[in-house]
Amino acid sequence: MKKGTRSAVVTLVGFLTVVIGAEVAARVWLPAIPPDTHTWPRAEIGQKLEQIDDYEERGEAIEVLFVGSSQMAASTNPQLFTEQTGLSGYNAAFAGPSMSTVGRWLLDIVEPKLTPDVVVVGIASRDSNDRSRKNNKVHRAFLNSPGYRQESANLASQFEGWLEDVSVFMRYRRLMREPATFLERTDDELGQQRIRKQIGERGLRLEEPVDYRFRPSSQRSLSRGTLGNFHTGGREYRAVVEMHDVLEERGVEMVLVNMPLTADYLGAHEDGDEMTSYREFLADIVAATGVSYVDAERAFDTSKAFRDLLHLDVEGRDAFTGALADSWDAISDGAHLLMKCNNKRTPECELHPAR
Amino acid sequence: VLFNSLEFAAFATITLVLYWTLRLRGQNALLLIASYLFYSAWDWRFLSLLIFQSLVDYVAGLGIGRSDDDRVRKRYLIGAITINLLVLATFKYFGFFVDSAIGLLQWLGLEPNPPLLEIILPIGISFYTFQSITYSFDVYRRRLPPTTSFLNYAVFVAYFPHMIAGPIQRANHLLPQIERPRTRPTVLQVRSGLFLIVMGLFKKVAIADAVAGVANEAFRMGSNAGSATLLIGVVAFSLQIYGDFAGYSDCARGVSRLFGIELTRNFEQPYLSRNITEFWRTWHISLSSWLHDYLYIPLGGNQGGKLITYRNLMLTMLLGGLWHGASWTFVIWGGLHGLLLSIHRARGGHAPRGRPATPRWGDVPPVLATFAGVSLLWVFFRSGTLTQAMDYLGGLFSFASGPVNLDHLILVLVSALMVLILDLGQRITGDHSVVLRWSPPVRGAAIAVLLLSVLMWSGGDAQPFIYFQF
Numbered sequence: 001m002k003k004g005t006r007s008a009v010v011t012l013v014g015f016l017t018v019v020i021g022a023e024v025a026a027r028v029w030l031p032a033i034p035p036d037t038h039t040w041p042r043a044e045i046g047q048k049l050e051q052i053d054d055y056e057e058r059g060e061a062i063e064v065l066f067v068g069s070s071q072m073a074a075s076t077n078p079q080l081f082t083e084q085t086g087l088s089g090y091n092a093a094f095a096g097p098s099m100s101t102v103g104r105w106l107l108d109i110v111e112p113k114l115t116p117d118v119v120v121v122g123i124a125s126r127d128s129n130d131r132s133r134k135n136n137k138v139h140r141a142f143l144n145s146p147g148y149r150q151e152s153a154n155l156a157s158q159f160e161g162w163l164e165d166v167s168v169f170m171r172y173r174r175l176m177r178e179p180a181t182f183l184e185r186t187d188d189e190l191g192q193q194r195i196r197k198q199i200g201e202r203g204l205r206l207e208e209p210v211d212y213r214f215r216p217s218s219q220r221s222l223s224r225g226t227l228g229n230f231h232t233g234g235r236e237y238r239a240v241v242e243m244h245d246v247l248e249e250r251g252v253e254m255v256l257v258n259m260p261l262t263a264d265y266l267g268a269h270e271d272g273d274e275m276t277s278y279r280e281f282l283a284d285i286v287a288a289t290g291v292s293y294v295d296a297e298r299a300f301d302t303s304k305a306f307r308d309l310l311h312l313d314v315e316g317r318d319a320f321t322g323a324l325a326d327s328w329d330a331i332s333d334g335a336h337l338l339m340k341c342n343n344k345r346t347p348e349c350e351l352h353p354a355r
Numbered sequence: 356v357l358f359n360s361l362e363f364a365a366f367a368t369i370t371l372v373l374y375w376t377l378r379l380r381g382q383n384a385l386l387l388i389a390s391y392l393f394y395s396a397w398d399w400r401f402l403s404l405l406i407f408q409s410l411v412d413y414v415a416g417l418g419i420g421r422s423d424d425d426r427v428r429k430r431y432l433i434g435a436i437t438i439n440l441l442v443l444a445t446f447k448y449f450g451f452f453v454d455s456a457i458g459l460l461q462w463l464g465l466e467p468n469p470p471l472l473e474i475i476l477p478i479g480i481s482f483y484t485f486q487s488i489t490y491s492f493d494v495y496r497r498r499l500p501p502t503t504s505f506l507n508y509a510v511f512v513a514y515f516p517h518m519i520a521g522p523i524q525r526a527n528h529l530l531p532q533i534e535r536p537r538t539r540p541t542v543l544q545v546r547s548g549l550f551l552i553v554m555g556l557f558k559k560v561a562i563a564d565a566v567a568g569v570a571n572e573a574f575r576m577g578s579n580a581g582s583a584t585l586l587i588g589v590v591a592f593s594l595q596i597y598g599d600f601a602g603y604s605d606c607a608r609g610v611s612r613l614f615g616i617e618l619t620r621n622f623e624q625p626y627l628s629r630n631i632t633e634f635w636r637t638w639h640i641s642l643s644s645w646l647h648d649y650l651y652i653p654l655g656g657n658q659g660g661k662l663i664t665y666r667n668l669m670l671t672m673l674l675g676g677l678w679h680g681a682s683w684t685f686v687i688w689g690g691l692h693g694l695l696l697s698i699h700r701a702r703g704g705h706a707p708r709g710r711p712a713t714p715r716w717g718d719v720p721p722v723l724a725t726f727a728g729v730s731l732l733w734v735f736f737r738s739g740t741l742t743q744a745m746d747y748l749g750g751l752f753s754f755a756s757g758p759v760n761l762d763h764l765i766l767v768l769v770s771a772l773m774v775l776i777l778d779l780g781q782r783i784t785g786d787h788s789v790v791l792r793w794s795p796p797v798r799g800a801a802i803a804v805l806l807l808s809v810l811m812w813s814g815g816d817a818q819p820f821i822y823f824q825f
Contacts, residue, residue: 180762
């Protein structure tokens with residue numbers, strides 16, 4: 001063997017020794033973490049995507065798709081909706097996103113897989129804040145996640161996906177970037193990424209009924225985090241309009257639902273002008289797109305139907321879903337409707353034409 | 356199109372393959388097309404500005420070269436420099452001057468109401484403008500004959516590996532390389548070029564991007580954070596800006612070497628400097644030597660007595676600060692560096708030219724002191740406003756306790772250790788590709804570590820280089 005060739009071979013051996021050593025070390029030290037903790041910023045997204053892929057593989061039609069943040073995830077029962085309307089529904093909402101993130105999830109991943117006829121987008125003021133640091137962080141984490149990069153499928157992302165499939169080092173490299181957290185590896189430190197929800201058929205969050213409980217710390221956190229530096233009319237506005245326009249091009253109808261809120265949630269806004277600006281934001285979207293619109297923001301007079309500031313409890317969820325199902329024909333005809341619910345222990349809701 | 360993106364890898368590879376199938380004129384034409392395409396990927400609207408400035412300096416160079424009358428030659432030189440600086444002032448400093456004037460008038464109790472004019476900063480303008488000025492100057496000083504080929508001159512200005520963020524090349528270094536036929540690089544040159552690219556990516560991705568979040572978090576929190584967090588933040592930024600800019604320069608040199616064109620070194624292990632003068636001999640060398648040769652020396656350098664020397668140092672560094680950006684934070688940053696340089700000179704300090712000496716154990720205190728001083732001044736460079744900078748420094752020196760993010764601390768320590776190992780290796784051997792000299796198995800292992808580190812920190816959006824904004 002020539003000297004140059006021998007040198008190249010030995011260099012390659014040194015190279016491969018380190019690469020294989022790193023892979024072996026990763027396989028020894030990183031066995032216990034479920035794989036979806038690094039693929040998506042929320043485990044719930046991976047869980048739902050598995051179901052969505054199953055629907056796609058089976059070729060099973062989904063006619064009505066629900067998307068939005070945790071409010072929509074907790075507040076709509078797609079099984080009940082399917083039963084009442086005879087239309088196959090799926091709830092693809094997950095915790096944390098604002099409209100920008102919902103837009104990417106819907107337009108780049110979910111809609112092309114499920115090809116629904118109608119998309120129901122749940123929205124609240126938290127989803128409309130262009131300057132929310134928390135929303136921006138979630139958005140960046142979503143766009144930079146391996147899951148999104150692989151699903152959005154350019155060649156580089158697919159190659160990265162392949163590498164992550166075959167190499168444990170590659171798969172867990174993001175966790176290694178937080179060495180102290182990584183070394184401790186407890187549920188708390190791995191945080192939100194690892195919180196897996198109980199997800200039933202059609203993307204239904206399986207939750208136990210609970211009484212409403214007001215936590216001042218949650219209100220403060222909402223006020224400073226997601227609702228901080230409140231500003232509407234920019235990026236989040238454009239995201240909703242883009243969702244409408246792209247869906248229209250694809251022949252899909254969109255319904256916008258202003259989600260129900262508690263008085264304690266409204267108290268998290270620093271001043272009343274913020275909600276006024278949010279309502280103007282909604283009015284502008286409806287005027288610009290002509291989208292079907294349901295206003296459920298003040299559907300409930302009390303907090304009894306909620307589990308916390310902004311998520312409906314099981315009974316509130318079913319009442320809310322029932323009202324959407326009962327008036328589905330009117331909704332899908334492009335009406336603008338107002339939701340009103342009674343204060344019974346098991347509430348009932350109805351939709352009326354908005355004035 | 357960033358160096359740390361697959362798009363650039365594809366672009367450079369295709370250009371390189373075509374390039375080595377052509378003869379000199381074809382190679383230069385290809386380089387010009389590729390460079391203009393590269394620039395257009397940022398913003399095609401400013402391509403006309405780039406061509407205009409190239410034409411101005413090309414014509415001025417011909418005018419200077421063809422005349423023996425010193426007054427005519429000087430007129431061409433002043434004309435070229437004035438047009439270049441006017442373009443730079445309009446696009447880079449107009450807003451700054453207007454805002455400063457408004458601030459002054461408001462301070463005087465007046466209520467000015469000037470028209471709003473938002474001017475976009477063309478990318479790379481500070482770099483290619485300074486490079487163009489070297490050409491006019493060098494032709495004027497008869498260090499370089501004017502080029503008669505506009506194609507060659509346009510390639511000199513727009514050459515894509517370095518046009519966005521340097522290193523700023525002297526005309527008498529780069530232009531002759533563009534004008535003469537180039538031989539295919541040897542295996543050794545290809546190997547060292549590729550290694551420089553790997554090293555550059557490592558510095559950018561595994562050092563700068565790795566600690567960027569730590570610095571961002573600290574500067575976002577300001578005095579709301581404890582002093583320890585702010586200290587970690589300022590060290591993180593020192594590492595970030597070095598990794599980011601030195602990484603870019605290494606990539607630029609590596610890519611250019613594959614095209615058979617050598618670019619000058621831009622860094623010589625600056626954080627191993629034992630004093631501020633040595634720091635400026637080793638940090639952003641292409642800019643500091645430009646400022647020395649084209650500003651400090653024409654101002655009189657150190658030939659007019661102590662006070663004149665200090666004045667010249669201050670002026671040079673103030674303008675050097677302003678070169679970085681149209682903001683008072685950069686002016687203060689440059690001014691404070693000028694002050695430190697003046698103090699160092701007044702105390703009889705100097706730093707010999709040429710390759711800096713290998714540090715000894717006894718050099719540890721001055722090296723640490725220089726690093727601490729430079730890092731503190733980075734606070735002005737990194738902060739958006741003077742208020743933010745003062746808030747940060749106030750928090751840092753309040754010695755307030757507060758929680759420390761252990762992840763951040765580990766990242767900064769590991770990054771600092773990597774910088775130290777790389778820089779010490781380069782300083783001791785004087786070779787930026789020192790790893791290639793090691794025995795084959797160690798060399799292979801070292802390259803694997805560099806590439807695995809890049810992979811570990813890759814994925815997600817490629818972060819733009821900090822110096823692109825200048």
